[in-house]
Structures are given as C-alpha cells and as structure tokens.
Amino acid sequence: MCRLCALTSSEPLSPMKAIEALDVMREGHDGSGVGLFLSDLGGPWEELEGAPILSGIFTNDGLKRLDRFMMEIGFMTKYKLTIKTPKTAPPGVPKRDVYLIRAYELPEEWDSLPQQEIQNRLTGVRLQLRQMGQEKEDMIVFSFWPDCIMIKEIGDPMTVAEYLRLDRKELQARIILAQGRQNTNYAINLYACHPFFIQGIATMTNGENTAFVPIREFLTSRGFPGYVGYQSDSEVFTHILHYMRHFLGLDLEYYKHVITPLQDEVLETHPNGAFLKHIKRSCRRLIIDGPNCVIGCLPDKRLFMVQDRKKLRPGVVGGKPGLYAFSSEMCGLDALIPDRDKSKDVQPMHLDTAIVGPDRREVRLCSQMDTSAPVH
Amino acid sequence: MLSDGYISPSSLSLRDLPWRVHWSLEKCTLCGRCTTVCPVHAIELGVFRKRVVETAFGITQEPSNVYKVFYGIRQKTDPAYACIGCGMCSMVCPNDAILAYRSEEADKLRFHINRGGQPRRRGGRRNVPGGILDRIKFIRISMLTDPALDAGRHEFELRTLLGRVLPPEENLRLLKENGWIPPVREIYPLIIGGMSFGALSPTMWEGLQMGVAYLNEELGMPVRMCTGEGGCPPRLLRSRFLKYVILQIASGYFGWDEIIHAIPEMKEDPCAIEIKYGQGAKPGDGGLLMWYKVNKLIAAIRGVPPGVSLPSPPTHQTKYSIEEAVAKMIQSMSMAWGFRVPVYPKISGTSTALAVLNNLTRNPYAAGLAIDGEDGGTGAAYNVSMDHMGHPIASNIRDSYLTLVKLGKQNEIPLFAGGGIGKNGNLAANAAALIMLGASGVQCGKYIMQATAGCLGSESDRCNVCNIGVCPKGITSQDPRLYRRLDPEKVAERLVDVFLAFDTELKKIVAPLGRSTSLPIGMSDALGIDDAAAAERLHIAYVV
Numbered sequence: 073m074c075r076l077c078a079l080t081s082s083e084p085l086s087p088m089k090a091i092e093a094l095d096v097m098r099e100g101h102d103g104s105g106v107g108l109f110l111s112d113l114g115g116p117w118e119e120l121e122g123a124p125i126l127s128g129i130f131t132n133d134g135l136k137r138l139d140r141f142m143m144e145i146g147f148m149t150k151y152k153l154t155i156k157t158p159k160t161a162p163p164g165v166p167k168r169d170v171y172l173i174r175a176y177e178l179p180e181e182w183d184s185l186p187q188q189e190i191q192n193r194l195t196g197v198r199l200q201l202r203q204m205g206q207e208k209e210d211m212i213v214f215s216f217w218p219d220c221i222m223i224k225e226i227g228d229p230m231t232v233a234e235y236l237r238l239d240r241k242e243l244q245a246r247i248i249l250a251q252g253r254q255n256t257n258y259a260i261n262l263y264a265c266h267p268f269f270i271q272g273i274a275t276m277t278n279g280e281n282t283a284f285v286p287i288r289e290f291l292t293s294r295g296f297p298g299y300v301g302y303q304s305d306s307e308v309f310t311h312i313l314h315y316m317r318h319f320l321g322l323d324l325e326y327y328k329h330v331i332t333p334l335q336d337e338v339l340e341t342h343p344n345g346a347f348l349k350h351i352k353r354s355c356r357r358l359i360i361d362g363p364n365c366v367i368g369c370l371p372d373k374r375l376f377m378v379q380d381r382k383k384l385r386p387g388v389v390g391g392k393p394g395l396y397a398f399s400s401e402m403c404g405l406d407a408l409i410p411d412r413d414k415s416k417d418v419q420p421m422h423l424d425t426a427i428v429g430p431d432r433r434e435v436r437l438c439s440q441m442d443t444s445a446p447v448h
Numbered sequence: 449m450l451s452d453g454y455i456s457p458s459s460l461s462l463r464d465l466p467w468r469v470h471w472s473l474e475k476c477t478l479c480g481r482c483t484t485v486c487p488v489h490a491i492e493l494g495v496f497r498k499r500v501v502e503t504a505f506g507i508t509q510e511p512s513n514v515y516k517v518f519y520g521i522r523q524k525t526d527p528a529y530a531c532i533g534c535g536m537c538s539m540v541c542p543n544d545a546i547l548a549y550r551s552e553e554a555d556k557l558r559f560h561i562n563r564g565g566q567p568r569r570r571g572g573r574r575n576v577p578g579g580i581l582d583r584i585k586f587i588r589i590s591m592l593t594d595p596a597l598d599a600g601r602h603e604f605e606l607r608t609l610l611g612r613v614l615p616p617e618e619n620l621r622l623l624k625e626n627g628w629i630p631p632v633r634e635i636y637p638l639i640i641g642g643m644s645f646g647a648l649s650p651t652m653w654e655g656l657q658m659g660v661a662y663l664n665e666e667l668g669m670p671v672r673m674c675t676g677e678g679g680c681p682p683r684l685l686r687s688r689f690l691k692y693v694i695l696q697i698a699s700g701y702f703g704w705d706e707i708i709h710a711i712p713e714m715k716e717d718p719c720a721i722e723i724k725y726g727q728g729a730k731p732g733d734g735g736l737l738m739w740y741k742v743n744k745l746i747a748a749i750r751g752v753p754p755g756v757s758l759p760s761p762p763t764h765q766t767k768y769s770i771e772e773a774v775a776k777m778i779q780s781m782s783m784a785w786g787f788r789v790p791v792y793p794k795i796s797g798t799s800t801a802l803a804v805l806n807n808l809t810r811n812p813y814a815a816g817l818a819i820d821g822e823d824g825g826t827g828a829a830y831n832v833s834m835d836h837m838g839h840p841i842a843s844n845i846r847d848s849y850l851t852l853v854k855l856g857k858q859n860e861i862p863l864f865a866g867g868g869i870g871k872n873g874n875l876a877a878n879a880a881a882l883i884m885l886g887a888s889g890v891q892c893g894k895y896i897m898q899a900t901a902g903c904l905g906s907e908s909d910r911c912n913v914c915n916i917g918v919c920p921k922g923i924t925s926q927d928p929r930l931y932r933r934l935d936p937e938k939v940a941e942r943l944v945d946v947f948l949a950f951d952t953e954l955k956k957i958v959a960p961l962g963r964s965t966s967l968p969i970g971m972s973d974a975l976g977i978d979d980a981a982a983a984e985r986l987h988i989a990y991v992v
Contacts, residue, residue: 280594282962286970293856319617353632354619357859359966362594381965
C-alpha cells in the first residue's frame, strides 16, 4: 500500500517536509519510487504568473530535441531549474542526465486566444512531448502548466530527495503532494507513478481501482486528447475529476456522487435526489470500486481527500490555521504538524469529502447526504 | 412381429429408440399409474405369453409344459409413440418398478419422425451440452493490494439500468433545459425472459408473477419478467403489479388489442416494452403456439379463435427496412405511453447484430438491445431451427459492447444477453461472465422453468414436448388436468429461492473481484479462458 501526504501552507515550504513525513511512514512503501506535485509556488516561481512550467526528465539528446521543438512552436524560456546529479546514483535510483523544471513564455500568437484554447494547447504540447519521448526514450514529461511542478523518480523517497537535493531554496511551494510508492506493477514506469496531473488537477491514490477497465474505456472514448496514459489504474481518478469539472460543470462536492453514488433507496429521500439520480445514471460508467483513498489538488488551490464507498483505506486530515496536512497515516500527520490540536483531526468516512481551501483556515467536511448547491 | 413377417421402413425395435423403458416384473403391482401418466402414450398394458416347462418328480411322468399369460408394461415402437424420456412413469410408480434409460447408441428414430412430410417440431432447447460460458473463469482475484470483499457482510449494488442512458453532458443539459430525458428503469440484472401466457400454463404464469411481486415488494429486489408474445391477462394489465412486467410485442401482435385498450385504465406504466424481432432458439422464424394449446382463455387474451395454430410471421409486417421497422415501432410504442416507458428491440444472435446496433445508436428512442443466442429455449419450433440456426451469445455480446466502446456509447444502449444462461446449472457464473463481457443484464427462461417448476428438459433431448400441450409437469400445458399438477404458490416460493440464491452467488463472484459499488459491466480484465482462440476472439486473457 502506498503512502501519501499532502500539505497546504500559507508560507512556502520545502518539499523535504513532505519527504520527511513519507520517511516516517516508510513501513508502508517499499522505496520503489516517489512522486511530488508542487503548486502555489514560492521563491522565484512566484513572479512567473501564467507562464507554463514544464517538468520532466531528459537525456542530453532529449533536451536538445526539446529545445528545438519548443523554439519551433514559439516558446521562450523564462526561468529554469536544472537539477544536475552527482556522477553516481545511489543504489536503486537510475542515473539520469537532466531533471528539468522550466518556465516558458507563451508564443506571441497565443495572446489573443481564449483561456480554454490556451489550456487545451498546453495539454497538446505536453502530450506531443510525451509521445516524442516515448518514441526515442529520451524524455519523460510530467506536467506543463502554470504554477505546477512535478518530480518523480524511482527509489526510496529520502534517498532520491537527498540525491536530487530537493532542499534547495529555489524549490518551495505552499501546496505539496507527495507519494511514496509501494510498487504493484511488475515493471516500474514513471508514468505509473502518482500524483497524476491534467490541466491543473492533480490527484494521488492509495489503493486499487477494480473498476479501472470500464472507466478507462469510457474516458478514452470521450474524444479528449488528454485522456491517455493509464499506466496506473489510479490515473482515472484525476481524469474523472477533470471530466466532471470541464465537461459537466460539476464542482468538487459532486465528485463523490460521481465515483461512489448513493444507493437508490437513499436517493429517494435525499433533498437533491432527483438531480443526483441523473448523475448516478449517466455517470454510471465512472463509478469506482475497490479500496481507495484519493488526495488531490484543484486549480483553485483547494486540497481534498475522499474515500471509497466502503472506506477501506486509512486517511486523516489535520492541522492549524495556516498549515494543514493530509496523510494516509496518522504518524505522517504527526511528523508534519506535531503541534496541532489532535482533537480536531478528521478522518473522512465513506460519504465525506474533506476540503481545505486556499485560505487554510479550517477543514471543511461535506457529506453526500448534504443538500448541495444547485449546479445550474 | 414374426421372424418372417412384414416390416415397414419405419418399423423400429426398442433398440432403435432414444429412450427405453425398463420394467421389473417382480416389483410391478400392475397399478396402471405409469401408463396413465405417460404424456405420449409410449407404454401400455402388455399381455405376454410365457412357456413354463414342468418336470415331475420320478420317472413315471413325462415332463410337460404349460403356456401362461402374464401382464406388464409394453413399450411402443411406433415413431409416433416413442418414449421421450420424461421419466414420469418412475415418478408415479409406487414400487420403483419402471425407469426410462437413454439408449447407448444414436437412435434410428430421428430418421422417421417426419411422417406426412412434416419435419420434427418440438419445444425445448438445442440439446448440446457444454458451451463457452461455463469455461470462462474469473481470474482477477483481489489479493493483498485490494482485500477481497465479504459477500455476506458488505453492501452491494447489483442493479442495472434498462433504458437509454444519455451521455452525462447531454443529460445535464436536458435537465437544465427541461428537455425530454429518456425513461430509465433501475432493475435487477437477471430478467425472466419472454415466455408467453399460452406457451406457459396459467398456474406457471401465475406462480412466476406472484414470485416476482414478492421479490419486489417484500425483498426489495427489482426483478422484472417479460410476457413473451401472447398478451397479458386483463387483471394484471389493470393492476399495480404491471410495473414489474415487460410487455412484449412480436410479429403476430397477439394480445395487443387488449393491451392497447387497457392503456387508459392502467394504474402503472409497464416496466418496458420489448419488440421481438427474433428469438435465439429459432432465429429468423416466427413464434408458434400450436393449436393444442389454444383454448378459450388463451384465445380470448390473444384475440383469436380457439383451436387454431398461431404462427407469428418471421418478420413484422410493417418491416420495409430496419429504419422503418425499428424506428417506427419504437416511436409508436413510446408514444403510446407518453414517452415514459423504455422500448427496446430483441433480436436473435446473428452475425448482423452490429448493423442493428449501429442503427439503434442513432435512434434516440431506442432503450436498449436484447440479443438472444442460439442456446435459447422455446415452446415450439422446428427441430432444424433449434439445432442448427443461430449465433452463440458470447461473441455477439462482446462484439456489440466493443463496438459501443468505440463509439463511446457503452452502456448508453444497454445490452441484454440471453440464450443458454445457466443451461448447465451455472446461472450466476454464466450471467456474471456475460456482464463482464459487456452485457448490462441477462435474460433467462429455461433455468427458471427447471428450477421453479421442475421442467424435465435437459441437454440430451429429454421430454421436449412443450409444443403439444402435454407437459407432464403442467408447465407448458393448457389442459387443466395437467396444469393442476403445478401449485402456483410453490412456483412462487421456488422463484424467490432461485433469485436469492442467484444474488448470493453473484456476490460470491464479484466480491473476490473487489467489485461492489456497481455491476461490473465490461470488466473484461477479470475474465480468462483456457482456449487461446476463444480468448483472442473475446478479448480476454488466455489462462492455462
């Protein structure tokens, strides 16, 4: 079972904070990999408003190809952080040429485009790079989006973090999602590594989605180019959230109604029953199954945690105003915020969505039994 | 006959018959129950002559013999009276003196049951044991990473949707605009397939309806039953129980005059309307209710004169093209109930199923597609249709589902699979396999008849006389002397048993796969088969 932790803080923090929490929870991951998602960035990234940031791993040749490609389509480098590593990698960590985090200036001709179109084009560029990289095995691209950085690598989280020197001061963020992998795939593929990302939405999961195949079939048949990959069954959690927000205009409080709808008998007496029944029926193909704890981040910097219908996985949220953390294990939360009021910790149950907003004042619990605001 | 006597080409001996009746002289009490009960008069009272040699003691008297007469059971060898193996004789025998045995070699009867140029007609099934469904295994067992669920303790949502499900965007848009959203029923995924009032006896029908009502109202299981083509009893049409019924309309339109006239008086809408274009057991052939079974009651419900055979044409008379027939009929039926009732076609399994399906995807009123495979059963059909016509259900359903996936419309047009589900007794396993291949639910008839009323049919040509109204169990007979044998209350009880057991078995299948929140439609990663060609054809894993 993987280990998850997420932080949302008023002050920018180093990702090492999250790595330390993963290290505390190390009993639960086998050191087969680590994934980081950083948003609401601090330091030099803060001034790059709107500039998309490309995160990935490149070979020297891949980097040259990247430069040629980006130049051709009119992207100019605005700021970059290139992580060069020592000559020898620690045991269990593969040797790479370059870990790249680079912010770009948008091409001039994009200036007049509507926001939606820019977003879709950014996704298109990421997918194109990903495909180029897969052809020659010289690039792995995780995200290409404003105010988002992703780092993923195989190996023990702490070892990887020290090797990449993630404690550097240029790397700070107010939102950090981190996952320590317990590998359940035979071959370790970085594209199977959480968190998953699409258009500003990132989620990571601790579990196994047994309804993966039919959900994948549904998403891939939507005709949206970003719904690809699926090296991991958990990637669909990110895409479902994206689908319901972008295509259905439904906000986070409907996420649970889509992935784990209430039973019909309950809907009969639910104040929103009629509407929820429509969601349940038409989104039936997106219903998840199996034990899953999902932690995610939305473009508006809300962090959330939801559980599967039976609440088969652990998960706790706690903190103090200005700093909240989500963790798959209590010990992880203790490591992150030892001085919080533990009596206010929340373990979201099978109907709950725990949300911490960008104001970081409180943990808001919304239940599927609540009367949600009308959608339209 | 005498050894030098006359034989006709169709003179058969006991050895040539498929079923032979063994009878024991020592045990028989000559009560006559067996000859009375035999539905085809295959046995009769036999008077046998026997020579007994009597040797006296001593040498003065010559040995002599006497001819004696004894009585017993004689099996007829005339093809018209050949034993059907139903075994009712042994059921009624007080001393277990009689039993019908299957002949060990292929019978010669098959060459002679076409007297008068009339090919063999019968009820029943294809009579081919085995099948691909039983060979499909569920291989994705949840271990460690996702602990298996507890079939007895956890909550399971095992329902399915019947009706056109709109794409989420479309559904929410129409909801906002107050537009028409097609009706959708949330039902139990095992539907009692279309068996008509007429094909089934009144007691059998009543029993099934009572069982369905109990399952719905007392146990909260939304089980639905299809009427088949034969109308619906007027009282049921006007009762609240109609909502548990799927009304079928087929090419003979039998019973529809009554149904249409009852619409203004209906308290509830029916669950759905099934338009039958084909039947798996006799694909491309119409329905048939032979005259034996058309008594006054049946005639009244169907709106026909009694005592005549009722063949439905192979095709709907309105059929000019698929667009015409399907679109017009679906629309008229939808309109009859104010677009509140799902209307879907049922076709027999065929290599052209995808053409039908593609057409339906463009018809916004089409509420689903039921496909009935070659292993479906029937109350009456030509033997050749049953044995040789049709398409197996597994690949038909799989192809249809994958086509829908390609179109992005999987589960929007729910597919219902029929034909051979549970034919070897593995109802839940077969149903689950089809659901994971892509069916939204399954339709089942034969298993229900066997399990709820003790139908004697097997996959070895046993009984199979549903067509001529002599069903020894009273399941498919319209003769009160026969159908009184069947207690409708007991049928209802058995139906409830069947569904409860099915429900538990289905949970025992999906729980170890880690599924409980929704019916695992299209979960093909859970399936495997030990046949590489079948695995490739069905796009599932090959496991040995």
